[in-house]
Amino acid sequence: MNEGLYLQGMSLLDFARGPALRWAVAIFVIGVVWRLGALLLYKRQDLSRPRGATFAGGAKTLLTRSAPPHELEKDIKFQHYSGYAWHISMFIVLLFGTPHMLFFKGILGFGWPTLPTVYITVLSVLTTAILLVLLARRVMNPVLRKISTTDDYISWFMAFLPFLTGLMAYMHVTFGMRYETVLALHILSICLLLVWFPFGKLMHAVMIWPSRYKVGAAFARRGVRA
């Protein structure tokens, strides 16, 4: 079918749910695979005798790096726990909000129990608030100011937008727009996030695993728990 003619009779919501989402997912998948190409760069052969098992050390670090050593944790409590709070809240909202579950059910063919609206609303507000605090910290903290790039702010915005539009749709705060329009904006914000994902630091959700594995293996080779 001619895509132009197809689009003419389409509402914004149809567009968001249809071609926008399909293209966004395609860009997301191709982009992630392409960016993983960095991992294929030259690897040096290490001829020293290992002291410990690199595979086991790398695999262990995938999890253990989630909890830093006690002596080091005391000074990073805020970053550490705010990071956890934001990621956990985000996944709960994403997976256990009823509209989200129904969306996934439409794709996967099966559903799962969800949380009552009030919990999802509270968590969404909480997550949005954490994001705002983290942004303020990035702007105000001297260390973060020193190492931040435009990517950090774009990626923050890409993560923030779905929560903002999601809350608007969920709480029917539409600023005079039709509900369907707000819902379409919410889906489009997800599309935007998916398109940006491979090109910015959101990609850390993928890169964290090879990176943790490699540092774990490097330390394990020397007999050190990482």
Next chain:
Amino acid sequence: MSATMIPDYGVLGARAAAGVKPTTLSDDQQVARAKAAFIAGMTGDMATYLESCIHCGMCAEACHFYIATGDAKYTPIYKAEPLKKVYRRELAPMRWLYRLTTRDITVEDLADWQELAYDSCTQCGRCSLLCPMGIHIQSMIQVVRNGLEAAGMAPAELQALCEEQSDKASILGAGPDKLREVVERVRAQGIEVPLDKDQAEVMVLSSALDFLKDDGVVAATARIMNKVGADWTIRSDGFESANFGALAGDVRAQRRISNRIIDAAIATGAKKVIVAECGHAYPVLRWEAATLYGQELPFEFLSVAEFLGQELQAGRLKLKNAGNGASHVTFHDPCKIGRMGGSFDDARQVLDALGLKLTEMESHGRTNLCCGGGGGVAMLKSAQHIREQAFELKREEVERTGAQSVVTACNTCMQSLEMGKARLNWDKDVVNLVNLVSDSLA
């Protein structure tokens, strides 16, 4: 307990730097050379690390220089910024975008990073242990050093020592002849030192940094080796464990220097090579030398602490109680032997066998706080102030243990602790493990 007098590295470094000629490279040549070295040092592992950074800044809280000063420029990942920039523009999958939106590195950038890659990084690796993304930051800062060195921008102290050691196999004029003098003086004390044996099971390394002012460590090591009945030698053609190629960031010099030891060990038929109490030498030899040599080695490198631990376990090293009024000690893990080397328990087993009461510092073992002098920083005059600030963190941790003595197993750590003691009129004893053992042989 007796402490070892060791030379002031800062003075030695300044002496070495006096003869360095300024680089004749143009700005463009300097940038080109630095970039080539960055790209040459880039591996898939490093690319993964660079792709992973989320700019969370947590690594700052692991760095003794940041903790001591609160200055954001000492954030570890920031010290690797030139490498990041070159990776993004030259190698990253997104390089087309970065070439449009970022500028290339300049010679001014490189000059600014000299302080960050050398003066304020002891390559202790603590940041690599904290990063939630699992980024091996320390290895990236070493590549920054490689780039700066290639551009002729390594600190004069390290550059001079690197060139001398690479070309003449000596440090501050102390080469094989100086070793022979030291050996003769130790022999005059009635201690047998088998110099330049053709064949031996164990080859022991030393360092001019140890014996330039004092023969004590060579004498103590010889006493121990003789007591455990080792078939050992020290070779004048491969005795120097320090590697100023690695510290300056010159990979070719590093290879040349470590190859001398490997060639001497192979010629001797050694099964074990004991690395002197020289912090950086251990990981350089234990973890990097074989790869630079191009083949697996027919012997193993052991730190002195590791060797002592092995001999203790085998029952060949017998010790009497060392407690003579200062029996309460704390152990300072040298970063290069512990976190970057993998040896933690050996020294503690020795302390236990000496009947010493050990109280650990809050940061010990793999999370140990650096003394502030590693990675060549102890040699740099420009780093003196920041080094002293970082030392304060170590001093406070030692104080909190209530121990009377600090034991360590690295001559640079000894230097930092001794200098801190002298400067602050600190009432702690500072003791190295080899001397402690040598004084307590049963």
